[in-house]
Structure formats: C-alpha cells, structure tokens
Amino acid sequence: MDKEKVEQLKIQMQQWLNEAEEFINHIPPVQLYTAVGVVLFTLILLLIKTKSIIQNNNSNNYTIPSVIPQVKPGKVRLFKRTTSNTIILTGLSGSGKTYLFYQLRDGSAHQGTVTSMEPNEDSFILHSEKDKKGKLKLVHIVDVPGHSRLRPKLDEFLPQAAGVVFVVDSVEFLPNFRPASEYLYEILTKASVVKKKVPVLLLCNKVDKVTAHTAEFIRKQLEKEIDKLRTSRTAVSDADISNEYTLGVPGEPFAFSQCHNSIIIAEASGLTGEISQLEKFIRENVKP
Structure with missing residues (x-):
C-alpha cells in the first residue's frame, strides 16, 4: 500500500x-x-x-469435544422429555382392583378381599414378562382406593399417569352403575386427564362369572348415564360444579368416542388371571 x-x-x-x-x-x-x-x-x-x-x-473428567455434533433441523430440544411409566387402577370399592394389582405383579390373586385404605403402589416387571429376554421397563402400578372419602388420593397420581384403568364389577354393575358413572365422569373431566390426553381403559372385571354383564351392555349404560350427568351439571351455575371440562358434543347423545383422550373397552378376570387385555393396554402406554 x-x-x-x-x-x-x-x-x-x-x-x-x-x-x-x-x-x-x-x-x-x-x-x-x-x-x-x-x-x-x-x-x-x-x-x-x-x-x-x-x-x-x-x-466429571469430561473432555469437551473438539468437533460440535451436528443436529438435524426439527430435532432440537431444550429439555429431555421424560416418559411416565405410571398406570393407575381405580374404580368403585369391590370392583377387584387389588386382585388385578397382585395378578400383574405376582401372577396370583392373593385369596381374600380386603378394602384398601391406602394406595397399593409398586414398580415391577409384569409377571407374564419375567421369562422374556432383553431389557424391559419397570411398570409403576398404583391401586387407588375406591371409597368416596379416599378418592382425593387419585389427584396425587393423575398428573404423572401414562394411563388410567377404570375397573367395573361386571356382576354387580346394575346396582352400582350410577355411582360408577359419576366417578368416571369426574375422571374424564379433570384437566390432568384432558390436557395430556391420558388414555383410559374401561375394564369390565369378573367376566368369568355366569351372571356378568357384557362389555357392550356396560358401555351403553355408562354412556347414557354420563349423558344425563353432563346435561344436569351444565345446567348448574359454574360456582357449584367441580368438573373442570365438559364432555361430548353439544346437542348430541354422549359417546366415549367424543372424548379428547382415547377410551378403550376391555374385559378381565382378576380371580382367574385372565388379564391379557389389561397387560396389552399397559405395554402400549409403557414401552419396554
């Protein structure tokens, strides 16, 4: 220059x-x-x-890499999303939730009926999978007491639920279908269930009994009763209702297919150990 x-x-x-x-x-x-x-x-x-x-x-004896790994577009995440492994068993007292809990864990019904006053809670590999090879993810099962005074316990576990199993006594369904409908209605209208679209398995238990009602009959009766509930509760002032969301489509009869989250109907027998549909639901929502 x-x-x-x-x-x-x-x-x-x-x-x-x-x-x-x-x-x-x-x-x-x-x-x-x-x-x-x-x-x-x-x-x-x-x-x-x-x-x-x-x-x-x-x-941590960590060496900073000299080359920054490339991240593909659309794959960047600020926080690692954790997947829940919690499945909640709930329903009215006497529906057989505790039998199902022990069948899942131990492969036996543990003879005798005891009304649970505290949640049965444990993490384990499903009993039917104990002989399988390869890595299996532990399932966290919570059996929530069905007594009306103990139901607030359910709210402690719902935010972490990967799925909810609502157990219905197929034999004693008709005498209890109204309180069962009210309890199911409360669950389906909770924000922790609706916002996260938590799948719900409506499990008709005790189908091994001759006097058991069919799953289709139970589904129809529950839908009819929930339809009455949503009509009566929406007529009450907002200050008097406890549900957080409304169900169904206005002007149409209620059906489980109208829910934001998936509602699946299945059958089981906690006494005989016929729980294949329950196990399928669990593994679909808690991946190995």
Missing part, C-alpha cells in the same frame, strides 16, 4: 472517530452509564457461567 492511500485511510479513520465522539456527547449521561453498566454486568455473568462449566467438566 503506497503512502498516499495510507494517509487517506488515516484521515477517514479520524473522521469516524470525530463522528463517534460527537454522537456520544449527545447521549444523556444517565443513558450512557446505564448502557455501560448492562454491558459490564453481562460480561461478568458470562465469565461466571464459563468458570462454572469448566469446573463441572473437570470434576
């Missing part, structure tokens, strides 16, 4: 410096000091964060 070009460059730089100085002189002192303070504060935070990362890496 010749001397003439160097001299022109010096003159141009001097002009820029003069313009910058004039610009700064026109900025009120308060704004100028604030801007400088923000810059310094940001630099201090960056230094602290960098020091913390280096210390953590050193303590």
Whole structure:
C-alpha cells in the first residue's frame, strides 16, 4: 500500500472517530452509564457461567469435544422429555382392583378381599414378562382406593399417569352403575386427564362369572348415564360444579368416542388371571 492511500485511510479513520465522539456527547449521561453498566454486568455473568462449566467438566473428567455434533433441523430440544411409566387402577370399592394389582405383579390373586385404605403402589416387571429376554421397563402400578372419602388420593397420581384403568364389577354393575358413572365422569373431566390426553381403559372385571354383564351392555349404560350427568351439571351455575371440562358434543347423545383422550373397552378376570387385555393396554402406554 503506497503512502498516499495510507494517509487517506488515516484521515477517514479520524473522521469516524470525530463522528463517534460527537454522537456520544449527545447521549444523556444517565443513558450512557446505564448502557455501560448492562454491558459490564453481562460480561461478568458470562465469565461466571464459563468458570462454572469448566469446573463441572473437570470434576466429571469430561473432555469437551473438539468437533460440535451436528443436529438435524426439527430435532432440537431444550429439555429431555421424560416418559411416565405410571398406570393407575381405580374404580368403585369391590370392583377387584387389588386382585388385578397382585395378578400383574405376582401372577396370583392373593385369596381374600380386603378394602384398601391406602394406595397399593409398586414398580415391577409384569409377571407374564419375567421369562422374556432383553431389557424391559419397570411398570409403576398404583391401586387407588375406591371409597368416596379416599378418592382425593387419585389427584396425587393423575398428573404423572401414562394411563388410567377404570375397573367395573361386571356382576354387580346394575346396582352400582350410577355411582360408577359419576366417578368416571369426574375422571374424564379433570384437566390432568384432558390436557395430556391420558388414555383410559374401561375394564369390565369378573367376566368369568355366569351372571356378568357384557362389555357392550356396560358401555351403553355408562354412556347414557354420563349423558344425563353432563346435561344436569351444565345446567348448574359454574360456582357449584367441580368438573373442570365438559364432555361430548353439544346437542348430541354422549359417546366415549367424543372424548379428547382415547377410551378403550376391555374385559378381565382378576380371580382367574385372565388379564391379557389389561397387560396389552399397559405395554402400549409403557414401552419396554
């Protein structure tokens, strides 16, 4: 570069410096000091964060890779999403939830009927899968007491549920279908179920009995009763209703197919150990 070009460059730089100085002189002192303070504060935070990362890496004997791995578009996640392995067994007292719990865990019904006053809760590999090879994911099963005074326990577990199993006594269904409908209605209108679209298995238990009602009959009766419930409860003022969401399509008879979440109808016998449909539901929602 010749001397003439160097001299022109010096003159141009001097002009820029003069313009910058004039610009700064026109900025009120308060704004100028604030801007400088923000810059310094940001630099201090960056230094602290960098020091913390280096210390953590050193303590974990972690070597920072020299090449940053490429991330495909659409695959970037700020937080790793965890998958729940909790399945909730619920329903009226005497529906056979505890029998089903022990069949899933131990492969036996544990003779005798005891009304649960506290949730039966355990994490285990399904008994039917214990001989399978390969890695199997533990299932966290919670048997929630069905007594009306103990139902608030359900709210403690619903936010973490991967699926809900609502157990119905197929033999004693008709004497209990109204309270069963009310309890199921409460579950299907809870925000923790609707927002997360938690799948619900309507499990008709005790089908081994000759006097058991069919799953189709139970489905129709529950839909009719829930239709009456949603009509009566929407007529009450908002201050008096406890449900968080409404069900169905306005002007149409209620059907489980109208729910935001999946409602599946199945049969089982906790006493004889015929629980294949229940196990299928669990494994569809808690992957191995």
